[in-house]
Amino acid sequence: MFIDSDELFYEELTLEPDDDYPYFIIAKRYWTSVPEGEEQTTLVCLHSTSFHKETWEPTLSRIFKSSTCSGFLGSKIRDAWVIDCPNHGRSAVLNSTLLQLPQHAGSFTCDKYARAVYRFLHSKHFDVKERHRQNLVGLGHSLGGVAMIILQSPLLPSVVFRELIIIEPMISPLGQESLQPLRTRLVKASQRRPDTWPDRAIAQQSLAKTNGILWDPRVLEVYVKYALKVDENSTATESTSVSLCCTKFEEAAMYQDVDGPIAPVKDLDEICTRLPIHIIFGQLNDFIPKSVQDSIVDPSSPRRFESISYIPGVGHLVPQQAPDALAEKICALLEGKYDRALTGRQEHDRRSKL
Template sequence: MLVESYTLQPSSEYPLFIAAKRYWTPEFERNASNPSAQTLIVLHSTSFHKESWEPALEDLFRLASQPGSKTVIREAWAIDCPNHGESANLNHRALREPGFAKFSCEQYAHAAIRFLSAGPSHGARVDFRRRNLVGIGHSLGANAILMLQNIKPIFSILIIAEPMVSATGRESLRSVRDGLVERAKKRQAFWPSQEALKRAFVNPKNSAAKWDPRVLELFAEHALYWNPELKGFSLCCTPQQEVAMYLDEEGLTNPVEALNKVCHLIPVHLILGEVPDLMFVLQEAPALLASHIFNVLSSNASLPPPRL
């Protein structure tokens, strides 16, 4: 799998960096002239980063490249939430400002829209209006992708995995949210080394011990940044920022309203786990998630791109 990094610079209207990565294989390059070829836009979950999608994308690309596959993929783009991953490191000063102290799900959606709307002269240097776009999100990313499509309809298909939404309203999610908030408050924000984090996370008592090894390696590399003041590694998404996102009330309800509208306009595929053990399919079973995404893409391979 080939990878390229891109960054959309801040402007006077929007003071944050937005980092993204493009993923593809040499085999996919022949699909560039096919207007129906699918360009995947993937958004990540709270406290993670755009690279957390890499294992699932790698497995998905392998399935799409097998003989007899009906899925025609051009490439995939993973976009950071601006207070996560590489973007958070670039934005560390701006995120201290009052306007960004409580970053929201909707702000992630707007950041993704800004990146995808930058045009051929900025950021990705791609006119995404000419692409057949498929929106894919996990957890926070699923909520954000729903809000994105409602704000600016650009996708021909949506695939939402483990969204934090409920048709019965925010009260039914309160216990889950409160548990996530408590976990975030207790999260260790500083590590003496990346190896120290990996040793702690593979401990059987740690829930991260269930993660795919590839996901753990990527987390140690991309969810931490070198902190010269502390002479160690700090989390890119601080526990305070993580808590603020869980406490985003509109982030729990607005995606449901968006889903009610969107599902009447384009195919929307919902992926949920059978066991109610929070939202970690991307971390624990990326190959399984990739197979479900592949099945969705295959079943919708003949759909024409939307008119934007």
């Protein structure tokens, strides 16, 4: 299909369950009309809890149009793949019956998202073995950032990326207690939020006044289109009632994944020694405490990031609030427009004074 406003093409691909794996996994591939070449870069993008793969669409649209990325190493981005966590987005719709069974309900974790991504990347749709290692770049926001780290851990035969760009990863070197207040807050917020609306138009009006008030309008638009599903008792028209694809129960259960933010820290310590990792934070600490973010980039820790960046004026939801600024930052990182290591420390010191 063709997104005419952005001159961007996409196709949706579904990996069906088999005897070894029970869930549907849906992904999208985005590309432009520029001829493909072997040296072009492929992006793999993972989303945050309660969102969906298309959350990345406004950011990717800007990346593909950016003159910076167009000149990246003399070539353009070849394509970008976005992959649903199976209890989110359209994947959750296909998995809805399974997710209601006791053995599956509320069982998803950061690790299970990583394993779903691993399965898709090794499927016929993507076939990671056929792609050049030097051309594969991983991007992940929050939950997606943690899943990207796990993909490089000893738990899985690693998918080898050229580099990773992780945005506001939900990890903490300070232990579980450091994130417990945030976990409690997020669970309560998920339980309180509306999850059903008479139709998509009313849903968009409601969300624009609450959750989406700080979101980029394009992000709100794709959220209403892809994060909501037509209720089972409605006919498939735009005037029917809609509800969240990722149910409040599934969202809350993922926030209670106590090992997800902690176990991958050791993996990150090791990965930093062999893979360039860029980390991006929102300047405002509205979700992850500043003490936790400081501990992630602590120069005395084993972690050595390729670069550390801050997007001004936004908090945890960087792709939702500032997709264009995030895209420009990603393009700069891909083109190597940063000072390695030292810039990260300088930006960290500058951020600590804000």
